Amino acid sequence: MSDFTHDEIALILKAAELLKQKGCSQKINVQQFCEDVGISRKNAYKHKKNRATAALEKKIEKLEQRKLITEAELKLARMRAENADVYEHLLDLSVEMYHDIKKNDRVTPEQEKLMAEYARLASSHGIKLPDDSE
Numbered sequence: 001m002s003d004f005t006h007d008e009i010a011l012i013l014k015a016a017e018l019l020k021q022k023g024c025s026q027k028i029n030v031q032q033f034c035e036d037v038g039i040s041r042k043n044a045y046k047h048k049k050n051r052a053t054a055a056l057e058k059k060i061e062k063l064e065q066r067k068l069i070t071e072a073e074l075k076l077a078r079m080r081a082e083n084a085d086v087y088e089h090l091l092d093l094s095v096e097m098y099h100d101i102k103k104n105d106r107v108t109p110e111q112e113k114l115m116a117e118y119a120r121l122a123s124s125h126g127i128k129l130p131d132d133s134e
Contacts, residue, residue, distance in 0.1 A: 004037050009044050010051035086125045093118055 004012070016028035034041050097114055101107055107115075 006047040007051055009037075009039070010048040013044060013048045083125050086121060090118055090122055 012028065012033060013030065016030050016033075019027050030044065031041060034044050093114065097111055097118070101111060
C-alpha cells in the first residue's frame with residue numbers, strides 16, 4: 001500500500017501532465033512512479049479522476065452560494081429602485097397637491113383622499129413624510 005494520499009497521487013499525475021505540456025526534458029515516469037509507490041496505473045488515474053470530480057463539486061457549491069447571494073442582492077436592489085420610484089411619484093404628487101391647495105386656498109374632499117392615499121403609500125414603503133408643521 002502507498003504512503004501517498006489520493007490527493008498527492010492526483011497532484012503528481014497532474015504535475016506529470018504539466019511537465020509534458022511544457023516540453024520539459026525532465027519528465028515524471030508515471031509507470032515507474034506507480035511501481036515505486038505500489039499502486040497500479042489504473043488506480044492512480046482513478047485517484048486523479050476522483051480528485052477532479054471533488055474539485056468540480058466544490059466549485060459548483062461555491063457558484064451556487066454566490067448565486068444565492070447575487071439573487072438576494074438583486075432583490076434588494078429592485079426593492080430600493082421600486083422605493084425610489086414610489087418616492088419620486090409621492091414627491092410629484094405632493095407638489096401637485098400643494099399647488100392646487102394654494103391656488104384654491106382650501107382643501108377639497110378629493111384632495112383629502114389624495115393626501116390619505118399619499119400617506120398610505122408612503123407608509124407601506126417605509127418612507128417617512130415631512131411633518132406639516134415644518
